[in-house]
Amino acid sequence: MSKYVSSVQSWHALSRHFRGILPKGYPGQTDIHGRRQGIRAPRARWDSGKNLPELNVFSGETLLSEYHRHIHMDMSREIELEGHIIDSGVMTLVFDKIMDMGGEFEIIVFNVGKHKKDPSYARLRVTAPDDRLLTALMSELHRLGARSPEIQDVTLLPAEGDCIVPKGFYSTTNHPTFVKYEGKWLPVENIEMDCLIVVDEESRRAMCTPLSKLKAGDSVVIGELGVRVIYPERPRKVSTFEFMHGTVSSERPSETIIANIASEILRLKKKGMKIGLVGGPAIVHTGAAESLAEIIRGGYIDVLFAGNALATHDIEYNLFGTSLGMDIRTGTLVTGGHKNHIYAISEIMRAGCIKNAVEQGVITGGIMYECVRNNVPYLLAGSIRDDGPLPDVVTDVLQAQDDIRAHVQQIGMVLMVSTLLHSIAVGNCLPSYVKTICVDINPASVTKLMDRGTMQAIGVVSDAGTFLPLLAKHLREQSGISASG
Numbered sequence: 001m002s003k004y005v006s007s008v009q010s011w012h013a014l015s016r017h018f019r020g021i022l023p024k025g026y027p028g029q030t031d032i033h034g035r036r037q038g039i040r041a042p043r044a045r046w047d048s049g050k051n052l053p054e055l056n057v058f059s060g061e062t063l064l065s066e067y068h069r070h071i072h073m074d075m076s077r078e079i080e081l082e083g084h085i086i087d088s089g090v091m092t093l094v095f096d097k098i099m100d101m102g103g104e105f106e107i108i109v110f111n112v113g114k115h116k117k118d119p120s121y122a123r124l125r126v127t128a129p130d131d132r133l134l135t136a137l138m139s140e141l142h143r144l145g146a147r148s149p150e151i152q153d154v155t156l157l158p159a160e161g162d163c164i165v166p167k168g169f170y171s172t173t174n175h176p177t178f179v180k181y182e183g184k185w186l187p188v189e190n191i192e193m194d195c196l197i198v199v200d201e202e203s204r205r206a207m208c209t210p211l212s213k214l215k216a217g218d219s220v221v222i223g224e225l226g227v228r229v230i231y232p233e234r235p236r237k238v239s240t241f242e243f244m245h246g247t248v249s250s251e252r253p254s255e256t257i258i259a260n261i262a263s264e265i266l267r268l269k270k271k272g273m274k275i276g277l278v279g280g281p282a283i284v285h286t287g288a289a290e291s292l293a294e295i296i297r298g299g300y301i302d303v304l305f306a307g308n309a310l311a312t313h314d315i316e317y318n319l320f321g322t323s324l325g326m327d328i329r330t331g332t333l334v335t336g337g338h339k340n341h342i343y344a345i346s347e348i349m350r351a352g353c354i355k356n357a358v359e360q361g362v363i364t365g366g367i368m369y370e371c372v373r374n375n376v377p378y379l380l381a382g383s384i385r386d387d388g389p390l391p392d393v394v395t396d397v398l399q400a401q402d403d404i405r406a407h408v409q410q411i412g413m414v415l416m417v418s419t420l421l422h423s424i425a426v427g428n429c430l431p432s433y434v435k436t437i438c439v440d441i442n443p444a445s446v447t448k449l450m451d452r453g454t455m456q457a458i459g460v461v462s463d464a465g466t467f468l469p470l471l472a473k474h475l476r477e478q479s480g481i482s483a484s485g
Helices: 008-018 060-070 090-100 131-143 254-270 289-297 308-320 337-351 354-359 367-373 397-408 420-427 443-451 464-479
Strands: 044-046 053-055 075-083 104-111 120-128 155-158 177-181 184-189 196-200 205-209 219-222 227-229 274-279 303-307 378-381 411-417 435-440 457-461
Touching: 075 090, 075 131, 090 104, 090 120, 090 131, 120 131, 131 227, 177 196, 177 205, 254 274, 254 411, 254 435, 254 457, 254 464, 274 420, 289 367, 289 464, 303 308, 303 397, 303 420, 308 337, 308 354, 308 367, 308 378, 337 354, 354 367, 378 397, 397 411, 397 420, 411 420, 411 464, 420 435, 420 443, 435 443, 443 457
Parallel strands: 184 205, 274 303, 274 411, 303 378, 411 435, 435 457
Antiparallel strands: 044 053, 075 120, 104 120, 155 219, 177 184, 177 227, 196 205, 196 219
16 A cells, blocks of 8 residues: 555545544644644655655555545434533543444533533533444443533333333433433432433423333333433542542541441531431341431431341340340350241231331340331341241232332432342432441442442441441441440
C-alpha cells in the first residue's frame, strides 16, 4: 500500500470523514474547552518524480487503516449528562463504560460549573460498530444517569398476560426514576431494581412493578426513551458518614466508624426518618442479643427484618440461656442443649404467636420481647432449612417480598448484621438513596451484596458481638441516656 494520497483534495475528503474520531494526538480532536480543532491539509514535500504530496502527519497505510476501522462505525446517538458529574465520578464511569464495551465517543459540549453548587453539563455523541452494541451501550449509560436530548414520551406496550413481559421492556434501577407521559414527567413510585414500569393511563401514575405483580393488559414502558434516571451524586462536602464509602477493609478503625454510624442514626431520627435492621442468628450466638434489645428499647430501630433462626435463638436464650445449646455466658455446651431451640419453638406454638407469648409472660426479655413491647414491626421470612418454623414466620416468599416492600420506602437507613441472604433480599428492594450498612466478619459479604446491585452499601468488617455493644454504647453517650432508658 502506497504511503501517498493521490491529491490534496483526497486528503481533505478523508479528513472530513475522520473529523472528531481520530485517535488522540491527531488533528480534528476537541481541545480541553470542547472546541473542535479543524483538520487542515499538512504541509507537503513535493516529489519531483510523481508531484504527489508526501504526508508528514501519518502515512497512507495509517490513514486507510483508520478508515477501515471506522468505516462501519456509523451507528451513533447523542446523550446528555447533567449535575455534579465530575465530583461524583459519573463522567469517568460513562467514558469507561463506552470504551470497555467497544464503542467510541465525541464530546460535543462540555460546560463545567463555575461555582461549587453549579451543575456541569456534557453532551456526547456515542458511536458503535452496529446497532446491537449501540442499543446495549445506551442501556448501560442510561443506568448511569445519561439521557437522550430528544426528549419524547415513553413508549408503552400492553402485557400479553399475567407475568408475561412485552419485548424490549425497560428494566428499572434502584435510582429515582421519572417517565415522560403526555408531555409531563411522572415520578416512578416505589422504585427498586430489576422491575418493570407500568403506567396507569387513567390516574397518570407510573409504578415500579415486580414481575410477579404484572397483569395482562398493563401498559409497560418499552426502552429508555422518555425515561430519566437520577444517578446518586457524591457531595463536595464529605460528612463523617460519607468517608466510609470505598473499598471494604478490615483495617479501618471500628470504634470511629461505629461512632459515626450512631451519629447518623441520631441525625436521621431527628429528621423523622426510620431505621431498619436486618439481623441473623449470629447476633444471639455472639452474645449481642441484649445490646440489640437495648437499641430497640431506646427507639432507634423502627422495623426488624430477619428469619426464623434469629427469633428462635433469641427466644431460646431468654428461656434457657443458650443458643444452639451453648451457654452464652460461659461459652460451654449444655447437656441436652441441642434440643432447646425445639422446645422454644414449641412454647411459642403453645402460645399461638410471639406476641401472645410476651403478653402471657412466657417471654420476659430479648429482641423479640422488645419489638412487641415497643410496637416495632418485624418480618420473619422463612427458608427451606427452617426448624418449625415459628408461627410468625412468613413461608410464602412472594408475600415476604411484599412485606419488605411495604416497609423500605419509608426508611432512611438499614443496618444489615451478619446475614447475607436476608441482606440481599432486603437490599434488592431498597432505593439507592437509603443508607445501607453491611456488618459482617467476612469482607466478601458486602462485596456480594454490591455485586447483586446494592451499590450504596457500606461495609463494616466486624462480628455482631463487637459491633452491636459498641453501637449501643455510642447511642447512649451521644443521646445522653442510660442503658435502661
